[in-house]
Amino acid sequence: MATKHRYERPMIKRLESNMPNKFGMRTEFEPVTHIEGVAVSQLAEDYGSPLFVISERKIRKLYQAAKQSFESRYPRVQFAWSYKTNYLTAVCNVFHQEGSWAEVVSGFEYDKAINNGIDGTKIIFNGPDKSEDDLRKAVTNNSLIHIDHLDELYMLQEIARETKQRPKVAIRVNMDTGIYPMWDRFGFNYENGQAWDALNKIMFGGQMDLVGLHTHIGTFMLSPNAYAIAASKLANLAQRVQQKYGHEVKYIDMGGGFSSRNTLKGAYLPGVDTNPTIDDFAEAITSALMNSEYRPKTPPLLILETGRALIDEAGYMISSVIANKRLSDGRRSTILDAGVNLLFTSFWYDHKITPAQEFTSYTEDTVLYGPLCMNIDVVRENISMPLLNKGDKVVIHHVGAYNMTQWMQFITLRPKVVMIDPEGKPHIIRNNESMDTIENLEQIPDHLAHFEL
Amino acid sequence: MKIKNNIAVSDNGFVFNPGSGESYTANQVGLDMLNMLRKGEKSAAIISFIAEKYEADPAVIEKDLNDFSETLKQYHLSQHEEL
Amino acid sequence: MKNSKPQLTIAVSGLNAIDSPGPGVAVIRALREAKAFDCRIIGLAYESLEPGIYMHDLIEKTYHIPYPSAGTDALMKRMAYINEKENIDVVIPNFDAELYSFIKLKPKFEQLGIYSFLPTMDQFESRQKINLPEFGKKYGINVPQSKAVYTPGEINKLEQEYGWPLVVKGKYYDAILAYNPEQAKSAYQKISAKWGLPIIVQEFVHGTEYNVTGLGDGNGNTIAAVPMRKQYITDKGKAWGGITITDPKALALTTHFLQRTQWRGAFELELMKDKEGRYFLLEINPRIPAWIYLAVGVGQNIPEALTKLALGIPTEAFTTYEAGKMFIRYAWDMIVDLKEFEQISTNGEL
Incomplete structure (x- = not known):
């Protein structure tokens, strides 16, 4: 029986007839499917997505x-x-x-x-x-x-x-x-x-x-x-x-x-x-x-x-594609489940981002958005990305510094942090937050305890 | 949707519009869809063909096909705007 | 009769022979005329419309290479692939933005048997605009006064020192001449929005511009030097016509520059001669200029000499050239089959 081909979303793009300028931003990619020998897909399955991973x-x-x-x-x-x-x-x-x-x-x-x-x-x-x-x-x-x-x-x-x-x-x-x-x-x-x-x-x-x-x-x-x-x-x-x-x-x-x-x-x-x-x-x-x-x-x-x-360099973020959509000017945008709430450093850096699965050489200029309902939630303003499907994983590189201290608990809960030991075994070093984590700190004055709608 | 008759599509995904002089490149799934659209196939047929050939959910293919058609329209490769 | 000259495979970039031209095509013409060797030319291109790609009488085959912004790893992989097919002896990069990567990868390329003759990283960095005052001081060369500024306010302080007009420059690219504080401020905003800080404010030297192209052997010796005066300048500031001149002072400055810096590789000096006849060094381009074929035409085949130096072949210095020869640039419409464009666009090779 013939096995089916890997599906990649259909793409057609205009061949730019620009002359080469000094400022081209084309990027070449290689998938990063494993971190310290552990499959990215396995890590996401076991510990959830998004996920910080430290080597x-x-x-x-x-x-x-x-x-x-x-x-x-x-x-x-x-x-x-x-x-x-x-x-x-x-x-x-x-x-x-x-x-x-x-x-x-x-x-x-x-x-x-x-x-x-x-x-x-x-x-x-x-x-x-x-x-x-x-x-x-x-x-x-x-x-x-x-x-x-x-x-x-x-x-x-x-x-x-x-x-x-x-x-x-x-x-x-x-x-x-x-x-x-x-x-x-x-x-x-x-x-x-x-x-x-x-x-x-x-x-x-x-x-x-x-x-x-x-x-x-x-x-x-x-x-x-x-x-x-x-x-x-x-x-x-x-x-x-x-x-x-x-x-x-x-x-x-x-x-x-x-x-x-x-x-x-x-x-x-x-x-x-x-x-x-x-x-x-x-x-x-x-x-x-x-x-x-x-x-x-x-x-x-x-x-x-x-x-x-x-x-x-010892810190990685695993994130998943929530959706692809096209902006009004025709540009492709991809929404990831990790945004500036977890990646404060995307305000400073053009983080290197690689897909975690195989893909063809076709790329599309893409805006990478985080999941927040804020306009500033942009992980990369313009990156030439291979064609990602919903649910595909990406690895965001070099995120070990400042993100796990400056992250925000805004409209969602912070995810797990996993450390992979030198033998290749993952350990949870910080659990994900739960509703209790947040609500346990809150107190409700008696007169605000009840309401009717 | 119908694709303009004079659009040239080569086996490796190179697409040329002699009307405008623009050239394009498409990946394999895009090429498959484009070729079927040129033959005048209906969405349902295209979706089932793609679902047969590739590992993908028909619902995803349908959404992608719509988006792809939208792009073809933006690139003026479809016949709609000539009506 | 069989030719006894060695056959070299030389990879050349900068094939964009357009109104702001890359030097690649001119370099290739020079290599084709080399006396010491015959060559096969491999083109390295970033985009599918670089004219050189389609000049099959000059270039055997062209490959796309990744943009410098993709990093040296990507370039290394691509060059290794190209080398496997073509067995390159020498590479001559001609594109400003790619020089950093080629200099950085020099030792790795050599392991593959690909040789080049480029400035050292220190030489490359020391002539950056922002380092020019330091450079002038260190090597005893007149340079216009300049200062890196981080706020528009700082420009006002400099106007007393430098007078008007001022040249407002980006860290790497762009320069705007400003005649008053408003223009200076707007130039500052415009350039900093594109290239970031700092902005370099430079004293404007009134005078006549001269260019010298040449080649240093890395031990302080001058292998080649040809001065030229631009005769016709496009609105992009590029020479569309120029003439070789006899200018002992410009040549002396070039020799001095090569001696003191031990410069390795080709270069172009942009010089300004003021009313008192003093020469100021405005800029050092660490590569072959687009008008290099003029130097070949007056007796100094710099690309050939550079190729020999890259391979460690002893090379005698050129000592003379013909003054009063002109180059007049000419644009040429080639007829190209779409198939060729399709092939370079989809396969990255032609």
Whole structure:
């Protein structure tokens, strides 16, 4: 008996008689049918669609490669996992097993790190919003507190006086590294002397231990050279502290912001080809430190709060085609069951999206919409996609960073997150939300408990 | 719907409209449908032929055929607008 | 009598010989006239209407290749497929947007036995518009003052320094001449909407424009250099006619540029000579220009020399050329059978 052919929706398209311009956006596809050896269709069947999938093997690989990159160039390196990037406990613990400390930016994240079993001395506490309670806790635990502004500095001095404890502190420094925008809303400015002022206040105050210097110059940085500038400016501050006070800071924390392999919106060439690698950043930072005038007895520990570059590629989203339709201008649009509610990063990136089943070479320019009833719910504005049928699966790539912390519970419930272990076995690491998850938090005043229609 | 008589369709899915000078390319399912439409086959016959040849639900094929016909109309490959 | 010259298979892109022409067809004419070798030409095209595809007396066979935006993996796969069929010796990419990928893939292509002679990635990046002031400083070459700006407000600060008019440029492409703050602001909006930030604001140098095409061997030596003055410019700013000139200063600047940068590969320098006779370097195109056949016509077959360098064949430097020769461009209507268009469109090969 003859087997039937695979059905693909009928397509006819006009051969564009355009001349090649410099900006063509044709994309070539290969189906991604398996993630870490597990069939996409099986994952969707077992755990539902949409579904976040994280590869544990990939995280470890990215981490080890980054560590190797820095350690082969500089003697003392420490990574601190940036909780905000992805604070699912299973994810944090993979990093902690690999040797990462924790880098947190709020009281919530601080408590999460403590709950995960991190020793207080290995928590770096960043961010502009640390409450007095947060600070007391961090001081008692000997955590590394990175001061963001003078009000915080004064509050810490107050706590130190009152509790007779010596907070371990660093200041966050912002600076001109030749990139735009300059993140001068966080920390103390280098060029106008604020940073030097703050350091003097700490040293003169004598109530706190100045253990480090911190900066975080931006996000999704494409210029390794900006990090070289930042590292030499921090080294310069360290040197001035050493000269004036004979005091050596124990570490220099270069923050995060390394780009991942994603393609920023508006970029012509894919990020996989053009974005700097961790090696490029490592080379820039370590050379700048070693070439600086700062010559302490012990070279400072180099701390890196790398988030995105260590997790983005390990995260996948499986999504299904809900419907195909044609827009009024004749363009094809496809509605997926995952939108900006789950993929916050589609506001920033042109995510790579591949079908999870075989298809022919025919493609159609398509708008990919999410399932929300909002006009801004667009996953890709214009992508040349093979012909997908209702129910077909796609894999959205490089979604490990920020999506699982910035996702919204808007008109629907958040899906499961699955981690595939190095042996290829999937584990649920966060369950899908249910009506109870949401309603358990609600309370109804008596007079609103009943109504008649 | 009827397809214009002078439309040339080759076996590999290349479609040429000598009236307008436009060329098009169609995938296999599109080519099958187009060829049947040219012969003047009715929707029901087309749907059952496609359902026989391909692994697909007739309801899906019907919806796709409608959409496909809509596209042919937009491309001025059907005879309707000449009436 | 059998020809004893080696037979090379050379892949060439940029076959769009249209009003904003790609250099491919001119490069192929030059290769066909090479003294050192005979060649089979494989065309690499992005679209089905690139005229070169249909010039069968110049090109043996043409293949579609994926757009640069598809990434280097897709290009690598396609080139491996083409190479399997055609056994390419040398590839000459001629398209601005594809150079990044070809430079990046150079070592991988070499593993397949496909050689090229392109600038290093550092050289390619250092001559980007945004890096031009740095480039000028580093190599001691006059360049117009310019600055990358991120807000329209910054332009106002620059007007005192640069005066009017100003050239408002996109990071990679586009340039608009603005004569007053309103025009500058509108140019800023227009270009930033298309190409993003930063916008480059450049001092306008009044004077006469000259172009030099040439070839550097990567060790600081000048293999070829031919200066040209545009005589007729289309509304797209492309030369439709030009004449070779004797210009010791432009040649000296070219030699200096090659020595200092150790430039590898072909290039085109866009120069501006001001009223005082000073030369400013406006732009460096890291590839062969579309008017390359003029250089061949006056005695410097740059594509041939480039092919030899790619294959490691010793190549003597050209030292002379004929000044006062002109090129006049001409558009030509070919008659093409629809079958051919159908074939390249549906199979990606012709």
